Amino acid sequence: MGKKSDGKVLAQNKKASHDYFIEDTYEAGMVLTGTEIKSIRNARVNIGDAFATIRNGEIHIHNMHISPFEQGNRFNPLDPTRTRKLLMHKAQINKLLGLSKQEGYSIVPLKIYIRNGYAKLLLGLGKGKKQYDKRDTAAKRDAQRDIQRALREKQKVAR
Numbered sequence: 001m002g003k004k005s006d007g008k009v010l011a012q013n014k015k016a017s018h019d020y021f022i023e024d025t026y027e028a029g030m031v032l033t034g035t036e037i038k039s040i041r042n043a044r045v046n047i048g049d050a051f052a053t054i055r056n057g058e059i060h061i062h063n064m065h066i067s068p069f070e071q072g073n074r075f076n077p078l079d080p081t082r083t084r085k086l087l088m089h090k091a092q093i094n095k096l097l098g099l100s101k102q103e104g105y106s107i108v109p110l111k112i113y114i115r116n117g118y119a120k121l122l123l124g125l126g127k128g129k130k131q132y133d134k135r136d137t138a139a140k141r142d143a144q145r146d147i148q149r150a151l152r153e154k155q156k157v158a159r
Helices: 014-019 036-041 088-100 131-158
Strands: 010-012 018-030 051-055 058-062 082-088 106-113 118-128
Touching: 014 018, 014 106, 014 118, 014 131, 036 106, 036 118, 036 131, 051 088, 058 088, 088 106, 088 118, 118 131
Parallel strands: none
Antiparallel strands: 010 106, 018 082, 018 118, 051 058, 051 106, 058 082, 106 118
């Protein structure tokens, strides 16, 4: 599946691309209570330490921190890192379950955005990187940056 984020990105997990090879992405809705959506729209959400699990045919996200809404009421959740249920089709959940059972794969949240008025979470199926993979990725990125810098310098001299 391709990139699905059409809306404004409110939170992004940059550490995920550093720690995992993202092989596939899935879009999921979230079951939110009270004023959590208002906090998400204010971009007061953090998915840096979050992870997803599948239990009893349902997918849940853990450790996603949504700050309490300041002008909230008694329906504000007490625990900002509570476990939240994600909404996906049963076939997608079963496919993710089968793929994540393989050795080294996990379900990683990549970004949160608003689409058509609903908060969506982009999940990625990631295979963990080893330390040498991380060094190799950094070396490729540095080499690409050097190539771009040399091309820019050559274009400046040609003018």
